[in-house]
Amino acid sequence: xxxxxxxxxxxxxxxxxxxxxxxxxxxxxxxxxxxxxxxxxxxxxxxxxxxxxxxxxxxxxxxxxxxxxxxxxxxxxxxxxxxxxxxxxxxxxxxxxxxxxxxxxxxxxxxxxxxxxxxxxxxxxxxxxxxxxxxxxxxxxxxxxxxxxxxxxxxxxxxxxxxxxxxxxxxxxxxxxxxxxxxxxxxxxxxxxxxxxxxxxxxxxxxxxxxxxxxxxxxxxxxxxxxxxxxxxxxxxxxxxxxxxxxxxx
Ligand SMILES: [Cu+2]
Numbered sequence: 001x002x003x004x005x006x007x008x009x010x011x012x013x014x015x016x017x018x019x020x021x022x023x024x025x026x027x028x029x030x031x032x033x034x035x036x037x038x039x040x041x042x043x044x045x046x047x048x049x050x051x052x053x054x055x056x057x058x059x060x061x062x063x064x065x066x067x068x069x070x071x072x073x074x075x076x077x078x079x080x081x082x083x084x085x086x087x088x089x090x091x092x093x094x095x096x097x098x099x100x101x102x103x104x105x106x107x108x109x110x111x112x113x114x115x116x117x118x119x120x121x122x123x124x125x126x127x128x129x130x131x132x133x134x135x136x137x138x139x140x141x142x143x144x145x146x147x148x149x150x151x152x153x154x155x156x157x158x159x160x161x162x163x164x165x166x167x168x169x170x171x172x173x174x175x176x177x178x179x180x181x182x183x184x185x186x187x188x189x190x191x192x193x194x195x196x197x198x199x200x201x202x203x204x205x206x207x208x209x210x211x212x213x214x215x216x217x218x219x220x221x222x223x224x225x226x227x228x229x230x231x232x233x234x235x236x237x238x239x240x241x242x243x244x245x246x247x248x249x250x
Contacts, residue, residue, distance in 0.1 A: 082106050167235060230246070
């Protein structure tokens with residue numbers, strides 16, 4: 001389960017939401033140095049230990065941003081991680097299945113390599129690349145509904161030309177208002193900002209962290225195995241009622 005963070009604790013750069021990526025990289029570099037491995041290798045081991053931590057999409061982003069030479073030397077390991085998750089393959093929720101998240105992170109890292117450097121196994125992976133935009137001043141996404149197949153490899157890109165920050169969470173079916181109300185409550189305390197207004201709930205399946213104005217966020221994940229309508233929601237306080245959408249798994 002996610003480490004409990006109180007208002008008096010400093011954030012754990014390897015686990016918590018709201019930590020600047022540069023600070024995460026510093027923490028990962030220290031870890032890599034003590035283990036005499038590359039930052040890419042240290043990041044992968046952190047990802048494997050991450051379970052449902054709030055930093056996981058950030059960690060996957062950092063892994064994918066490592067130098068091509070480091071990713072290339074790690075490629076056989078990355079491929080093996082995509083193949084050893086059979087025992088978790090039928091679980092519905094990535095939140096309770098580390099391997100689904102590890103797999104998505106490894107696939108994402110391999111797709112960060114130039115095509116000619118990718119291992120042969122990557123030819124069989126067909127990520128579904130989705131894109132949406134935060135409509136300026138409207139607290140809305142356009143488009144706001146997507147459909148994917150069960151277990152599809154999905155990347156959602158959110159372009160944010162708005163003057164406000166937005167995040168995007170994928171949640172369990174039927175949990176939109178529960179997550180939204182919890183997010184608004186988080187917004188009332190100091191801890192909310194530290195957690196990037198992400199409620200600590202097993203119904204939060206995937207997290208794209210806060211995306212600043214005029215930047216683009218990206219979220220890679222393996223779609224749930226179970227068909228259904230999974231709410232997409234921005235949990236910046238006050239946004240959820242308008243800024244939500246649907247991921248239909250069918
Ligand atoms: Cu928002």
